[in-house]
Amino acid sequence: MPKILMYQNRAVIFDPNEYQNQDWSHDFVAAAIEECHDFLPSDWYIANTKDEGRIIIVGRKKYEDMLNLQPYWIFRITADPVDERHDWQWLVFDVIRDSPTTTYSFQIP
DSSP: OOEEEEEEEEEEEEOGGGGTTSOOHHHHHHHHHHHTTSOSOTTEEEEEEETTTTEEEEEEGGGTTOTTTOOEEEEEEEEOOOOTTOSSEEEEEEEEEEOOSOOOOOOOO
């Protein structure tokens, strides 16, 4: 599946410190989508997180039943200056779209 770089070196000001060991990835993705001109409709969901939240994989609910055909958007945090002494820090990220080039339809007899 080809990976297309959609946005590079974008940034949002965010305060992960206010979450106190809670998951902040949903709020970060919402802010990142807004920063990138609302490129995803509101039916997105977080499919997976990796590398302590620095890689967040997002899909759309309308494709959730067809997991093998679903395009994914990968939010990769490239600058993560999380410092507990400072609130409201810039998080720099890239967005990569990972989608199939060909889809197949077949029936099993």
